[in-house]
Amino acid sequence: MTNGINRRQFIRLAGFGAAGAGLAYSGLNPWGLSAHADLTHTGSGVREIPTFCELCFWKCGVIAKVKDGRIIKLEGHPGHPLSNGRLCPRGNGGTGLTYDKDRLRQPLIRAKKRGEDVFREVTWDDALDHIAEKMIYIRDEWSADCFALFNHGYGATFIKHLIKAYGSHSIAAPSYAQCRGPREVGFDLTFGEEVLSPERTDIVNTRMLVLIGSHLGENMHNTQVQEFADAISNGAKLVVVDPRHSVAAGKADWYLPIKPATDIALLLAWMNVIINEDLYDKEYVDKYTVGFEQLVQHVKSYSPEKVWTITGIKPELIRRTAREMGHQKPAVLIHPGRHVTWYGDDTQRSRAIAILNALLGSWGRKGGFFYPGELDVPKPETPPYPKPSFDRVDLQIKNYPLAYNTLASGLCDATFPAPQTNCQLKAWFVYGTNLVHSLPKPQQTMEAMQHLKFLVVSDVLPMEIVGWADVVLPDATYLERYDDLHVGRFREPFVALRQPVIEPMYDTRPPWWVAKELAKRLNLDSYFPWDNIEQYLDNRLATVGLKLSDLKRDGVKVFPRQPLYFEDGIQPEFFTNSGKIELYSSSLAAHGYDPIPVYTEHGEPPQGYYRLLFGRAPVHTFGRTTNNPVLNRVIDSNEVWVNRRVAEEWSLENGGDVILKNQDGVESSPVRIKVTERIRSDCVYMVHGFGHKAKRLTNKKGANDSDLITRYNTDPIMGGTGMNVNFVTFVT
Numbered sequence: 001m002t003n004g005i006n007r008r009q010f011i012r013l014a015g016f017g018a019a020g021a022g023l024a025y026s027g028l029n030p031w032g033l034s035a036h037a038d039l040t041h042t043g044s045g046v047r048e049i050p051t052f053c054e055l056c057f058w059k060c061g062v063i064a065k066v067k068d069g070r071i072i073k074l075e076g077h078p079g080h081p082l083s084n085g086r087l088c089p090r091g092n093g094g095t096g097l098t099y100d101k102d103r104l105r106q107p108l109i110r111a112k113k114r115g116e117d118v119f120r121e122v123t124w125d126d127a128l129d130h131i132a133e134k135m136i137y138i139r140d141e142w143s144a145d146c147f148a149l150f151n152h153g154y155g156a157t158f159i160k161h162l163i164k165a166y167g168s169h170s171i172a173a174p175s176y177a178q179c180r181g182p183r184e185v186g187f188d189l190t191f192g193e194e195v196l197s198p199e200r201t202d203i204v205n206t207r208m209l210v211l212i213g214s215h216l217g218e219n220m221h222n223t224q225v226q227e228f229a230d231a232i233s234n235g236a237k238l239v240v241v242d243p244r245h246s247v248a249a250g251k252a253d254w255y256l257p258i259k260p261a262t263d264i265a266l267l268l269a270w271m272n273v274i275i276n277e278d279l280y281d282k283e284y285v286d287k288y289t290v291g292f293e294q295l296v297q298h299v300k301s302y303s304p305e306k307v308w309t310i311t312g313i314k315p316e317l318i319r320r321t322a323r324e325m326g327h328q329k330p331a332v333l334i335h336p337g338r339h340v341t342w343y344g345d346d347t348q349r350s351r352a353i354a355i356l357n358a359l360l361g362s363w364g365r366k367g368g369f370f371y372p373g374e375l376d377v378p379k380p381e382t383p384p385y386p387k388p389s390f391d392r393v394d395l396q397i398k399n400y401p402l403a404y405n406t407l408a409s410g411l412c413d414a415t416f417p418a419p420q421t422n423c424q425l426k427a428w429f430v431y432g433t434n435l436v437h438s439l440p441k442p443q444q445t446m447e448a449m450q451h452l453k454f455l456v457v458s459d460v461l462p463m464e465i466v467g468w469a470d471v472v473l474p475d476a477t478y479l480e481r482y483d484d485l486h487v488g489r490f491r492e493p494f495v496a497l498r499q500p501v502i503e504p505m506y507d508t509r510p511p512w513w514v515a516k517e518l519a520k521r522l523n524l525d526s527y528f529p530w531d532n533i534e535q536y537l538d539n540r541l542a543t544v545g546l547k548l549s550d551l552k553r554d555g556v557k558v559f560p561r562q563p564l565y566f567e568d569g570i571q572p573e574f575f576t577n578s579g580k581i582e583l584y585s586s587s588l589a590a591h592g593y594d595p596i597p598v599y600t601e602h603g604e605p606p607q608g609y610y611r612l613l614f615g616r617a618p619v620h621t622f623g624r625t626t627n628n629p630v631l632n633r634v635i636d637s638n639e640v641w642v643n644r645r646v647a648e649e650w651s652l653e654n655g656g657d658v659i660l661k662n663q664d665g666v667e668s669s670p671v672r673i674k675v676t677e678r679i680r681s682d683c684v685y686m687v688h689g690f691g692h693k694a695k696r697l698t699n700k701k702g703a704n705d706s707d708l709i710t711r712y713n714t715d716p717i718m719g720g721t722g723m724n725v726n727f728v729t730f731v732t
């Protein structure tokens with residue numbers, strides 16, 4: 001096992017995995033899909049069918065090679081802007097999901113106590129009738145808003161539409177309050193726009209990239225990593241700020257091994273140098289920003305000398321890197337990161353990143369942040385959704401005035417009896433998110449589920465969350481189904497099609513079909529004014545002059561590039577209170593928060609404890625791929641990174657196993673030790689997603705970071721859950 005992956009070896013394994021799996025391919029087509037008669041044939045009976053990936057949320061274009069109804073290979077779509085002809089290793093290994101022998105095969109209804117993971121097999125009619133009955137009961141007895149939807153992934157589109165049509169707007173994904181929410185709020189407060197996904201970062205054209213924790217190369221979002229490699233080979237300067245010497249740090253011109261939780265101080269010190277030495281973009285700052293004078297006053301106290309004592313980064317290094325930023329501006333990108341819910345002051349850290357970018361004039365500039373292309377592909381008209389019966393349920397308990405999206409953690413909190421609120425959630429529909437792994441405080445999530453009247457889970461594998469369901473819906477995988485069109489906004493706007501490259505295996509069904517069938521049972525047919533998905537897609541594509549048959553053949557249609565930067569015609573417009581880039585935020589001031597970010601101290605690990613940090617492995621996506629037999633041939637477990645000096649103190653041996661125990665006495669499963677100089681001595685690190693406990697999953701190796709996250713700091717501005725605040729020690 002190795003973290004470095006050999007691409008050629010990997011592709012060979014991917015092919016082997018697919019061929020090695022036993023297939024129960026069904027030629028039956030009971031829910032109205034036409035055969036793939038019009039798809040491209042190549043010689044030797046291999047068909048090449050375009051679609052897009054769902055192994056993570058980047059949505060790369062895929063070409064599936066299919067022979068005799070079996071997928072033999074997945075390759076990058078050469079014409080798709082998010083893949084450029086290549087997939088990341090996870091995408092290559094997608095067959096391992098479809099052909100995973102552990103897959104859910106049949107709808108299930110709970111047979112014993114909730115959480116005991118014992119079920120009986122039922123028909124789709126039984127399962128759907130049961131769900132519809134419960135949805136009506138919850139709406140009649142309380143209100144539709146008491147039926148929440150947790151979702152992640154593109155398959156949820158029609159389920160979301162169904163839940164809104166039914167009358168609930170209690171809908172959330174852990175990709176907001178547990179991931180990029182604080183970044184979007186921080187950038188929106190500053191520039192009046194969000195960073196979005198895929199990120200609008202012009203990495204390929206940058207002359208200087210600053211990565212603050214963003215571990216590109218381990219975080220494998222495809223085109224970002226491709227552009228990162230291009231930028232480096234084009235000579236872009238690279239600064240990596242990370243307590244751990246990441247893969248990206250190995251490429252860096254300057255590596256700053258920062259003390260965890262002190263990044264805001266470093267960002268303010270960089271601003272201090274850039275302002276003091278007149279290195280900022282004066283014309284840009286004068287023209288487009290407000291609050292410069294307040295910022296000048298504010299950063300005075302963050303001298304490199306003082307910040308050295310906070311961050312451990314030497315003043316010369318702070319000055320040297322700041323000067324380089326000034327020299328390379330405006331083609332400098334202080335990367336906004338993605339998973340930014342670290343310490344609870346994450347909106348403020350994101351604000352600090354946004355402000356530094358503004359000083360360097362990089363927003364709306366080549367090599368900084370571009371303006372993604374726009375494309376409107378209208379959906380068919382349906383009746384308006386019913387009005388919510390009360391204000392957002394997640395905000396009933398504690399208000400976060402600047403949370404633009406519903407908080408998954410907030411919905412979980414609102415499931416507990418709370419007399420002061422006018423609604424306690426009574427039921428959950430969980431689509432494509434393993435809440436026991438992705439929300440902090442898993443014990444609390446499990447307790448919340450015991451309060452529910454009803455819980456339905458749609459998944460592809462028997463994950464932890466599935467074990468808690470009353471009804472389990474076995475989803476078709478992304479390679480077996482249509483979903484809604486992906487209207488992508490990158491440098492060019494584009495429309496991409498997800499289509500089945502094989503028929504759904506076993507008794508699985510696509511989510512559009514589930515949504516439409518439930519709508520029938522709930523008298524919501526008018527919200528689904530189409531007979532089958534192909535008709536829906538064809539009609540929607542017609543609004544931009546396309547036909548479904550074209551996209552079935554081509555997979556993607558890319559529209560012409562629009563201006564990307566201010567210099568090529570984007571009108572500088574900022575949708576903030578002042579209409580300018582807000583270095584000083586009037587919204588934050590109005591709500592009683594710091595209008596300019598302030599560094600605040602976070603607790604130190606107690607004696608003998610180390611801060612628990614976590615991240616990604618290049619071949620896995622969270623826990624969703626850690627059972628994938630193809631990807632497990634490369635990495636099938638995680639390890640805990642321990643600094644050499646710490647390992648010596650505790651007599652920990654490289655390659656041995658250890659149990660971690662956190663500050664609340666919670667212990668992990670045994671995990672392999674990696675003794676290394678590549679991490680500071682005040683923290684340890686592991687990859688998230690391993691250590692499954694669900695009984696019907698094959699791979700349970702490694703330890704689960706989520707078990708150890710029994711505390712979090714809530715972001716006071718938008719409710720994000722900062723999870724890097726747990727400390728662990730070793731059980732020896």
Ligand SMILES: Nc1nc2c(c(=O)[nH]1)N[C@H]1C(S)=C(S)[C@@H](COP(=O)(O)OP(=O)(O)OC[C@H]3O[C@@H](n4cnc5c(=O)[nH]c(N)nc54)[C@H](O)[C@@H]3O)O[C@H]1N2
Nearest residue numbers: 152179339432433434438458459463475622623624688706
């Ligand atoms: N401890 C800890 N918690 C974290 C993170 C962390 O690093 N550590 N990361 C955070 C981040 S950045 C994010 S974005 C979130 C992600 O959180 P989640 O989106 O919850 O990610 P997963 O845990 O992978 O859960 C995905 C679930 O979807 C299922 N699934 C996969 N494909 C399909 C499909 O086609 N259909 C259906 N119906 N189900 C499918 C998988 O089997 C799995 O059960 O987690 C956050 N939480």
Ligand SMILES: Nc1nc2c(c(=O)[nH]1)N[C@H]1C(S)=C(S)[C@@H](COP(=O)(O)OP(=O)(O)OC[C@H]3O[C@@H](n4cnc5c(=O)[nH]c(N)nc54)[C@H](O)[C@@H]3O)O[C@H]1N2
Nearest residue numbers: 213214215219220241244260261338339615618620621622
């Ligand atoms: N292969 C793969 N790629 C993925 C994913 C995946 O599951 N697998 N998930 C995708 C998703 S949804 C997301 S959100 C992204 C997440 O990826 P990123 O946004 O890049 O990463 P994070 O998880 O926030 O950060 C992990 C890194 O931050 C460092 N770090 C921890 N604490 C601190 C600190 O206090 N200061 C600094 N400067 N650094 C710190 C850790 O050492 C680690 O290197 O990855 C995406 N790409």
Ligand code: SF4
Nearest residue numbers: 053056059060088091
């Ligand atoms: S980055 Fe990888 S896993 Fe994510 S969509 Fe692209 S190929 Fe799939």
Ligand SMILES: [Mo]
Nearest residue numbers: 175179180339
């Ligand atoms: Mo994420």
